[in-house]
Amino acid sequence: MKRLEGKTIGFGFTGSHCTYHEVFPELQKLVDMGADVIPVISSTVKSTDTRFGEAIAHVNKIEEITGKKVISTIPDAEPLGPKTPVDCMVIAPMTGNSTSKLANALTDSPVLMAAKATLRNRKPVVLAISTNDALGLNGVNIMKLMTAKHIYFVPYGQDNPYKKPTSLVSDMSLISETVLAALKGEQKQPVLIERYSE
Numbered sequence: 001m002k003r004l005e006g007k008t009i010g011f012g013f014t015g016s017h018c019t020y021h022e023v024f025p026e027l028q029k030l031v032d033m034g035a036d037v038i039p040v041i042s043s044t045v046k047s048t049d050t051r052f053g054e055a056i057a058h059v060n061k062i063e064e065i066t067g068k069k070v071i072s073t074i075p076d077a078e079p080l081g082p083k084t085p086v087d088c089m090v091i092a093p094m095t096g097n098s099t100s101k102l103a104n105a106l107t108d109s110p111v112l113m114a115a116k117a118t119l120r121n122r123k124p125v126v127l128a129i130s131t132n133d134a135l136g137l138n139g140v141n142i143m144k145l146m147t148a149k150h151i152y153f154v155p156y157g158q159d160n161p162y163k164k165p166t167s168l169v170s171d172m173s174l175i176s177e178t179v180l181a182a183l184k185g186e187q188k189q190p191v192l193i194e195r196y197s198e
Helices: 017-032 043-047 055-066 074-080 096-103 110-120 139-146 172-182
Strands: 008-013 036-041 088-094 125-131 151-153 168-170
Touching: 008 017, 008 055, 008 110, 017 036, 017 055, 017 088, 017 125, 017 172, 036 043, 036 055, 036 074, 036 110, 043 055, 074 110, 088 096, 088 110, 088 168, 088 172, 096 110, 096 125, 096 139, 110 125, 125 172, 139 151, 151 172, 168 172
Parallel strands: 008 036, 008 088, 088 125, 125 151
Antiparallel strands: 125 168
8 A cells, every 4th residue: 555645755865874774765665655755965965975875876876766856956945845845844864963953944955945845834844863962962953843843753762872872863764654644743652762772
């Protein structure tokens, strides 16, 4: 059963490169569930090579899965609100940098513009965080977004509390379930989960 058939889902990638291998299968899952997925990337995704892979390889993978060219500029992302609205906008992974900007109404990337455009239409925005300072300086921004209308979180937990005690990462395998709940105006529960195992 294609539970997302007829739905248009925006899918934004920001620069937490270490989690892409967890996110790509979930992007595929949304496509397999029948969603029309529109990919949006930040400039970091477009231009930064890391030990987790080359930028061009990541972009090619996203385009291969979705069958669409990525949106990589702010002007190209803005129409996702007024002209070509999406039913839901996912950002996975959502870095601490992008989290702090969204929480404080800064729109300086294609992904954040897509989120802003979606919120303008009072449609759900689903965030899958991956940030080393979630339980540090960014904690206030996450809590601000937790209480905001139309924003939902993929359940998250500490990925390594002993070596990285302030880090939180969403369970990317729960993206599709969180989207289905958000489309009904509900937060996937529980939000706080245990991710770490010795």
